[in-house]
Each structure stands twice: as structure tokens, then as C-alpha cells.
Amino acid sequence: MDDVIIIGGSFAGLAAALQLGRARRKVTVLDTGLPRNRFAGHSHGMLGHDHKPPLDILTEARRQLARYPAISLVNARADSVSGTIDNFSVLTGDGESLGARRVILSYGITDQMPDVPGFAEGWGTSIVPCPYCDGFEVAGQHWGLVWSGPQSHNQVRLFHDWTDRLTVFADGHDIPPDIRADLAGRQVPLVDGRITGIAHHGSHGATIKRDTGLDVAVDILFAHPRNRPSASLHDSLGLATVNTPTGIALKTDERRETSVPGIYAAGDLANPGIPSVTTATWQGAMAGIFAQQSMLV
Structure with missing residues (x-):
């Protein structure tokens, strides 16, 4: 034994x-x-x-x-x-x-990868979950954050130590007016619509496709499935x-x-x-x- x-x-x-x-x-x-x-x-x-x-x-x-x-x-x-x-x-x-x-x-x-074309393919390279693990290598670049719940609001504040260029993707979530106002005050764009696909460019870059509006390109996408x-x-x-x-x-x-x-x-x-x-x-x-x-x- x-x-x-x-x-x-x-x-x-x-x-x-x-x-x-x-x-x-x-x-x-x-x-x-x-x-x-x-x-x-x-x-x-x-x-x-x-x-x-x-x-x-x-x-x-x-x-x-x-x-x-x-x-x-x-x-x-x-x-x-x-x-x-x-x-x-x-x-x-x-x-x-x-x-x-x-x-x-x-x-x-x-x-658990969401049923979004390109998400699983980019996981660990152009789509990552942790700024402590990957933030330094892409500091100062254009970051994207897929909204996943109330915790995402704190992540907006957290990410500021690495970059001043952040775009938040609502991905179909109903973002409360007070949070929308806070993001606007921080000059963080909030992009509505559901993500329908992600195209990858090189080791990090990603273009996010939505069911409404134009595609949005970022240098790195943070997500928390x-x-x-x-x-x-x-x-x-x-x-x-x-x-x-x-x-x-x-x-x-x-x-x-x-x-x-x-x-x-x-x-x-x-x-x-x-x-x-x-x-x-x-x-x-x-x-x-x-x-x-x-x-x-």
C-alpha cells in the first residue's frame, strides 16, 4: 500500500x-x-x-x-x-x-470552449485568460476583453497596469447603465453585439466578428470561458x-x-x-x- x-x-x-x-x-x-x-x-x-x-x-x-x-x-x-x-x-x-x-x-x-468559430483555435495564443501570465509580453498594445459577468468590470481596472488601450466586447450581455457610464468615463469602448467568429493574425492579433456592426481588430483578446x-x-x-x-x-x-x-x-x-x-x-x-x-x- x-x-x-x-x-x-x-x-x-x-x-x-x-x-x-x-x-x-x-x-x-x-x-x-x-x-x-x-x-x-x-x-x-x-x-x-x-x-x-x-x-x-x-x-x-x-x-x-x-x-x-x-x-x-x-x-x-x-x-x-x-x-x-x-x-x-x-x-x-x-x-x-x-x-x-x-x-x-x-x-x-x-x-469549455464556446461555440464560436476560431475561439478554440486561438486559445492560449491570441486568446488568453490571465494578465499575470501573458500581460507583460503585450503591454501597451490594444487589448480586447470579452465580457463574462460582473467580474469583468474589475478586470477593466486591473488591465490598466498593462495597457491604456482596451476594448470591451459585450458579447450579448446586458451591461447595466452605471457600468456603461463607468467604462465611458475611463475611455474604454464598449462594443455591443454577439461575437460570431474570431480570425487570428500571427501569434497574437485577432479580429472579432459580430452579428452587428463592423469587425474589430485587437492585438490580444482576454476571455474567461x-x-x-x-x-x-x-x-x-x-x-x-x-x-x-x-x-x-x-x-x-x-x-x-x-x-x-x-x-x-x-x-x-x-x-x-x-x-x-x-x-x-x-x-x-x-x-x-x-x-x-x-x-x-
Whole structure:
């Protein structure tokens, strides 16, 4: 039996494995090899790895974990989790049953692309969600923001640290008069109409097509589509969740433990705030440490 099974081997999962492996705890990481940021050419804001391709960072992390004999990296999907603390059972997609005293869920989330021609094709290049991840490289250029809800109003203020040239696309949303007045006072154009297509130019530029009016070209388009957990294990386990502006996140306490004793969570799956590689890595490390400390006698 393992001490810990980690489900999801991206930044959070591997960071948890590193802490557990260094504590000489036996750990198995199950991973399908589909990290959320695989569409991005570079990862930014992570100390020591700024502007490196995210898949390269993960490859190097796996290479470094190979020096710890207690860590086993397995390319497999987890189909189910059952049992209770100190006696969990994980069934893999290959039909193998694995046992562990603790479980860490770090299988991340999947962005749900809207049914707009060109959106999925530009995701991670000319269409991005996070200014902390990509804002510096396009600072001072013409940004576009697809309105997704009340949180978009705060993003207008946030984006000002990177650019003074911003166009907001209502995309069919009913923008209240007071927000319209605020945008006008900030000299931020608000373009009505629903987005019907997006054409891409080079690595960043995009032209937004609408069902009314002329097309609008921007240098980068920020959007926040709905997302969902990449697996449904939390549902079958009955784990508590919290609502976020774009979906749900697993609820954890200050020790990264979920509502079920012995099951921990980290990364985008359990982050209702600002998702990032740095945050995922920190949360994963802490989940590993707290899981290890919970097994002390």
C-alpha cells in the first residue's frame, strides 16, 4: 500500500510528490498527460522558470523526481476512489486497484470552449485568460476583453497596469447603465453585439466578428470561458465545492484537506482565486507536506 496516491501529475501533483518523496513516503502519481496550459507556448511568472514552455518545465520536473525511489509516476487515469482514511482504494482505467492511506486530487480543470468559430483555435495564443501570465509580453498594445459577468468590470481596472488601450466586447450581455457610464468615463469602448467568429493574425492579433456592426481588430483578446473539473471523482466522493465566476472549485481547509478526511486537493481544481503555475506549485507542495504530517505517529 502507498502512503499517498496523487491523481493528476501536472504542477500541483508533481510538487506534492516531490515533498512526499523527500520525506521517503511511498507515493504513486497517476497522470493522463493533458495539463491545462498545454496550449500555451510559454509559462510566465514562475521564479526560475520564467518564459519557459510549460511542457518543458514538467518534463524536467519528472526527470528530477526520478532520483527519489519512493515516487512512482504512472501514465494512467483514475476511474474511481473509494474507502476511508488510512484505507483508500483507487481503480485505474487499466483495471488495476491501488491502495493508499491518503489521496491528493490535482487533476485540474478543463476550459469549455464556446461555440464560436476560431475561439478554440486561438486559445492560449491570441486568446488568453490571465494578465499575470501573458500581460507583460503585450503591454501597451490594444487589448480586447470579452465580457463574462460582473467580474469583468474589475478586470477593466486591473488591465490598466498593462495597457491604456482596451476594448470591451459585450458579447450579448446586458451591461447595466452605471457600468456603461463607468467604462465611458475611463475611455474604454464598449462594443455591443454577439461575437460570431474570431480570425487570428500571427501569434497574437485577432479580429472579432459580430452579428452587428463592423469587425474589430485587437492585438490580444482576454476571455474567461466556463470551466469544469477534468474528472468527476469529487462528485462520486461527495466533496464540498465552492462557486467561482467561471465554475466550481473543491473546498479545502487551511491544510488543503477536503471535506472528506484523508483526501487533499491542490491546483486549479481547488483554487477559487487566480489560477497560475506558481499557485498550483505552492498548493501542491503544501498538500504533500500536510498529507505527510497527518500520518505521523
